Amino acid sequence: MxxxxxxxxxxxxxxxxxxxxxxxxxxxxxxxxxxxxxxxxxxxxxxxxxxxxxxxxxxxxxxxxxxxxxxxxxxxxxxxxxxxxxxxxxxxxxxxxxxxxxxxxxxxxxxxxxxxxxxxxxxxxxxxxxxxxxxxxxxxxxxxxxxxxxxxxxxxxxxxxxxxxxxxxxxxxxxxHPLAPLFDQEIHMLKPRCVRALKRIFVLCDHDMDGALNDEELNEFQVKCFSTPLQPGEIVGVKKVVQDKLPDGVNELGLTLTGFLFLNAIFVEKGRTETAWSVLRKFGYNDEVKLRDDIVSSAKKKAPDQSMELTSEAIEFLKGVFSSFDDDKDGVLQSSELDDLFSTAPECPWDEFPYKDAVERTPLGGLSLNGFLCEWALMTLLNPTQSSANLIYIGYNCYAASALNVTRRRVVDRKKQKSERNVYQCLVLGPKNAGKSKLLNSFLGRPFLESYSPSKMDNYVVNVVDRPGGPRKTLVLHEIPEMGLQKLFSDKECLATCDVAVFVYDSSDKYSLKRASELLVDVARHAEEIGCEMPCLLIAAKDDLDSFPMGIKESEKVCQDLGIDAPVHVSVKERDLNNVFQRIVNAAEHPHLNIPETEFGRSKKQHRELVNRSLVFVSVSAAIAVVGLAAYRAYASRKNTSS
The missing domain is CATH 3.40.50.300 (P-loop containing nucleotide triphosphate hydrolases)
Structure with missing residues (x-):
């Protein structure tokens, strides 16, 4: 180079x-x-x-x-x-x-x-x-x-x-051509993100995928990055420099990944950061050693109540990636295999919130194919740009927008009385100690724990829901602790991007039902005000405990007054979930049902009906007037003709 x-x-x-x-x-x-x-x-x-x-x-x-x-x-x-x-x-x-x-x-x-x-x-x-x-x-x-x-x-x-x-x-x-993103001066090594970027570039240039850059591939790389070809003697010289210092940097097939990284490190150490940056920028990297926005830009939603999903082509690509990195073919990507898969990305995207604990993993941190695809579905839902970027990092060569699909608006779904999304997002709300987190854990099949620790931040889990006679759907449960409700009411998009909301209460605690009912009404009213009505369900958790007196009747009355289905009784401890996740998906799939109606909503509906009736009356009156005028003109015309 x-x-x-x-x-x-x-x-x-x-x-x-x-x-x-x-x-x-x-x-x-x-x-x-x-x-x-x-x-x-x-x-x-x-x-x-x-x-x-x-x-x-x-x-x-x-x-x-x-x-x-x-x-x-x-x-x-x-x-x-x-x-x-x-x-x-x-x-x-x-x-x-x-x-x-x-x-x-x-x-x-x-x-x-x-x-x-x-x-x-x-x-x-x-x-x-x-x-x-x-x-x-x-x-x-x-x-x-x-x-x-x-x-x-x-x-x-x-x-x-x-x-x-x-x-x-x-x-x-x-x-x-900054040094800091490329090189750690304390240990005199390329920084991990720089190494990952260079590894991706090496893989892209290794057209025959033999693990080495031959003379032709080296020359193509040189022309792409610096617009000048290498002479045969120069190629020999480059490889000799590497081999003299690092024997395994060159093999009989050409320059290895180790040698490629070593060569770039030499340029940086000698102060020629512009050479390394020329390579990175030619392959689309910005000053943070991440792909530029114009490269990872994906299809964009036009309305807050739309969301993003992976296309079938992207899902098939991911299945192929899973299979190719599952070295031992045990149907699980172990931690080391996951690290290898994301070794060409700036970092593994699932090591931090909200993805770290969103799916069930093996004791050693491995992911099944189902968990792997669920992580991608969650990332696409919450951060489409990040999902698009990571698809490219791991080898998706098609145009980024072809990987993601923009769903139909939820307001249209309600009018058509049917949602055809493949991924549904469900808000999980309720008072403290109602059983929200335990419900989320049960969705992933995690064991029940008697101890209680209040949630202090949002929590996500995602899994696939199988339904008899219906297609599988991916369901994202998004728990919002009671202290985080203010953000829910201040952020319009938070409600607009959700398909269904469930309100969990402790069926043995009268106050818990009261608080869950108040939350349900507050959320429903806010949704009515901003035009983001969604199906809601009341979930009576801890059904293994004795209900408080009149508890069942009171909860059913709450649902009856709001016009939604009766509460779903579950006991996570007894593993009696009463098909609750299928019910959530069914509610999301039929978005015109189970929409609670508050006093505010009824008043708004009555006002709208009154305005419509007034408009109809005015329209009819205008029509009668027009007909009358036409009849009078016809009569006047005949009278003038006869005279």
Missing amino acids: LGGLVSSARTNVRVVIVGDRGTGKSSLIAAASAERFIHQVPPVLPPTRLPADFYPDNVPITLIDTSSSLENRGKLAEELKRADSVVLTYACDQPSSLKRLSTFWLHELRRLEIKVPVIVVGCKLDKRDADDPTNLEHVMAPIMHQFREIETCIECSAANLVQVPEVFYYAQKSVI
Whole structure:
């Protein structure tokens, strides 16, 4: 790989220059701009622009001079917070200014939470005593070890124009071709996300899938990334460099993945980050070493009450992926096999909330095919862009939008009295200790636990529901703890994206029924107000306990008053679930039924009917008037003719 430049999409780089008074900030800027030494410069220069053609990346640079006086600290902080990179100066002839880097300036940048690359610049190199034994690398090594934000260090002289252009080249390069996302300077290794991206690129370039890049594949890679082919001698030279340092980096078939990673690491370690970034950007990666949004963009829903599902083509692709990574063919992807599957993605997407505990896993963390597909269904429902990106990361080569399907609007489903979704989302609500979490656990077949620990955050589980005589459906249960209800009422999309809601109460506790009923009415009323009515079910949990007096009659009356089905009685402890999950799916599938009607809804309905009747009356009256007028004109016409 000979290298070349593929710049980021930046249109400008803003560099803020800071440091103690008298360290040469203004002279450095003036010398870079004029390309000669300026003897008299103002204490603080106005913003200075270096044109796009000043450096090979063709990106203009705006240089911001600053004052280090106490009265200008507020202005300094404002400029730093707008910086893309910072040039931090000291004077080579003033040892105290060098010491101030670690005792003040670098700590100040951290205090202000300035998280951009820092270039440390020793100015006035021409004024250093010739007998001064200071070694830049020796002096800066401990400082750079303590402050990892320092990208590089350089010494210069504005008076002699020594390394002046290089200062701002490094400042620009630290932004356009940043080191931090690629390389861990502490352990001197490529960062995991960079390794994963390069592995994906290697796999894409290994057309014959033999685990090595042959000469033709290497040449295609070179042309794609740098627009220039490799000569046969250069290919031999590249492989020799790798083989001399890393014998298993090359085999009889060509450059191995190990060698490919080693080669990229060499470029980065030698400061040629632009070469690694050229490769990454040609394959669609952004500055976070993730695929760009324009590559992973998927079909988008046009209304809040639409959702996203995997297409049949994407599901078949995932089944094939599952089979190919199930090395021992035991029908389960073990943790190591899952890690291998996602080794070309920035990270395994299912290691964190809300996916980590959303499906049942084996004791060693493995996933069955059902669990694997359920995780994908959940990710597609909650974050379609993330799902689309991960499909591409693991090898889905079709256009991203072809992997996802936008479902019909739920308001249309209600009018047609039928939903044809394959994935349903169900809100699970209820008071504390009603049995919500235990209901979710039972959906995954997890054992019943007597202990109670209140849910403090949302919880998701997903599984497939088999129904006699009907197609299998994927059901997502979304538990919202009582303390999280405010978000439910403030976020319109939260209700719009749900197909059904269930309200769980402890059938042995009168207060629990009262609170669940209040929640049901509150949610139903809010749904009526925003036009997102959905089927609702009342679930009487802990049916193994004795019901409170009149409990069954009171709960049935609540349902009767709201016009929904009678409560579904379940006992998770006794494993008597009364087909509750099938009932939830049936309710979601028939979205015109089991919609609770509150007093607000009835008033709204009566008002709408009154308006409709008024409109009908006005329409009929207008029609009669038109007919009457036509009859009168006909009569008048006949009368005039006869006379």
